[in-house]
Amino acid sequence: MKKVPHLKSRKRRKTGRWAHYYRRFDRAKGKEVEISLGVHGLHPSDPKVLAAWAAEHARWQDMPPGIESPKAETFGWALDLYTSGNDKWAKYSEETKKSRLAIFARYRKAQGSRPIKTITSDAIERALYAKGGHAAVNEYKALKPVFEHLRRLGFIAKNPMAGIELDRPATQGFAVAGADDIAAFQERWSVGTLERLVFDLALYTGAARGDLARLGRNNIKGDLLVYERHKSKVTAYVPLTPELREVISRTPDIAPTFILNSFGRPFAKESLGNLFGDAARAAGISARLHGLRKAFCTYWAEKGKSTHEIAAMAGHMSLSEVERYTRAADRERMVKLLVRVA
Structure with missing residues (x-):
């Protein structure tokens, strides 16, 4: 068997039972320490x-110095187990990891020392019900895979979150930018302003803010604008229409991205969203960048493209999502506004 660094397994002579430790030099203590892994006998x-x-290895490698190792088979220990050496966790986007780690930190503080075998479905359900709303949904999504990981490794017999049902809050989603919104924005922000460039590129590419911030001439492949969506890893194929080509012609010829901030650098997605939010409020509209993504789908639906074709352009994973986006009023007027080349 391949040697694992810092793992010390010893078979006791008297009992024939295996004991397992993590052994490493602790600079703070000035000596080598040996920590029980809590899985003796295996x-x-x-x-x-x-x-x-x-x-334990992840804790030593990644966590700040001075963090005490939680006792084996406690919830704090389980969280460390889940976020280290787990392929599914590794595949989450950095944004998802960041939000879930914040949830884990709160639970680590409140329940970190609790033995995992004492955590029941009833206790979890009551806690989530008391919290309610979107916060409960987010915590459910974050915690359920932790217990499933423990179950698959054999530390618990059943996932205590299996079968828990939440009262999911109703949501209207992001407001779609309708014809009145598009006209109002075009009236407030003229061609040549940064706000109008962001608006037009969002409309004609259908890109979400994170993708929009990264788009540039390197994404042009023949008659298409091709990019991989950061969130879903699905590739989007956007036709280079005359309108989109005209917008691109307003951007710098040599630049890492189409949209640059005042320092000549690409925007962070949060900053780009804030810029558009301020511009939208100044124009008197409620739609945000995601609302323009919906308008993009509506535009192509009116031009006769099928749901499958629009899904390929927008990089959506769900056809039902495209169909939902394209249920909009005043579509004919919207198209007339979008094909108006300044």
Whole structure:
């Protein structure tokens, strides 16, 4: 079996029982320390031994110095186990990881020392019900995979969150930019302003703010604008219409992205969203950048493109999402506004 760094497994002579430790030099203490992994009795080839090692190793590698190791098979220990050496966690976007780590930090503080086998479905359901709203939904999404990881490794017999149902809050989603909104923005922000450039590029590419901030001439492939959506990793194929070509012609020929801030650098997605939000309020509209993404779908639906074709352009993973976006009023007027080349 391949040697794992800092993992020390010893078979006791008297009992024949295996014991497993994480052994490493602690600079703060000036000596080598040996930490029990809490999985004694298991054979070194058991996957639970490697999982326990991965959690402790990640703590030493990634966490700030001075963080005490939680006791084995407590909830704090389980969180470390889930976020280290777990392929599914590794595949989440950095944005998703950041939001879920914030949730984990709160639970680590409140429930970190609690043994995982004492956590029941009833206790979790009551806690989520008391919190309610979108916060409860977000915590449910973050915590359920943690318990599922424990179940698959054999530390618990059943995922206590399996079967829990939440009262999901109703949502209207992002406001679609209708014909009146588009006309109002075009009236307030003339061609040549940064606000209008952001608006037009969002309309004609259908890109979400994170993708819009990264688009540039390197994404032009023949008659298409091609890019991979940051959130879903789905590739979007946007036709280079005369309107889109005209907008691109207003951007710098040599630049990393179409849209640059006052320092000549690409925008962070949050800053780009804030810029558009301020511009939209100045124009008297409520739609945000995501609302323009919906208008993009509506525009192409009116031009006769099928749901599948629009999905390929917008990079959507769900056809139902495209269909929902294209249910808009005043579509004919919207198209007339969008094909008006300044």
